[in-house]
Amino acid sequence: MKAEILKQGINYSTSKKNYTKSKMYEFDFSTDIMVEENQDDGTTDQTILQYILGEKEKAYFSEEYLPVGMKKEGVKKPDITAMIENPVNKKLKWFIYDMKDTLKSTKVAMKLCGQWHEGIEHISNEYLETKSEYQIEDSVGVVTRCLNVKQLQEDVERYQQRISNSGNENKRLLTARKSLPKETEYRERIRCGQNIIDGIFDDYDESSGEKKQYKIHYIELAKESDSLYRAYMDIKL
16 A cells, blocks of 8 residues: 655644645554545534544555545545554554534445445555454444434335335336336435444445454544534544
8 A cells, every 4th residue: 555654743633735636645653634524514524533532553544545546436435534553563543534513314234335445455455464464453443523313214114105106117017127226215315324324334345245244333523612512533452
C-alpha cells in the first residue's frame, strides 16, 4: 500500500485540513486528526480521531481513501479509514467508518453499507493481504447525530410491502421482467436497513466470495452549539 509520511509537529485537528483527501498517510506518533463535514443547513459535523500509539507502533489514516491508480467515478468511499499496528507482537486493528447527519432511511442505509463494503475491500487488497501473520481486529461503524431505528424499521416494512404488491401485480400482468430492477433495489434497501437495525453488517469478500459479518459500532455526534456537532474516536490497539 502506497502511503505518504504524515509530518510531526503539525495540528491536524483544525478545520483547516493539513492533509489531502483520498491519500493514505503513515506515521509513528500519537496525534489527533479531524474529519469534518458541512451540512446543507449550515451546520458542521466533526469527528476527532485520537491516535494513541505505543512504542514501535505505527498508524495509517485517510479521509475518503482511494487507492492509487483507481478512478474515483462511481466509487463509494467511506469518510474514515484508519489502521494501527504493532509489528513486534504482530497485532493490528482497522477502522472503517462513515459520517451521516441522520440514519433513519433505507436509502441512507444502502449507501452506508456500500461505503463500508468498498472501504473494507480497498484495505483488504492494499494492506491486509500482506498481514496474514498478524492478529487482526476490526471496527466497522457510523458516526451520526441521529439513529432512528423506528423510522428505519417502518421504511423496511414499506419496501417489503412494495415487493409483495409487485409480486401480486406481476402474476396478473406478466410484467415481471420490467419489475426486476426495482425489486432488486427494494431487496437491497431491506437488507441494508435490517443490517443497521440488527447491528450486524453482512458483507462478502469479492475475491473469494467468502461471507463476512461485522459488528456495527454507533458513535453519537454530540451537539456543541447550534451549528456544531462533534464526536471523538480512540484509534489504539
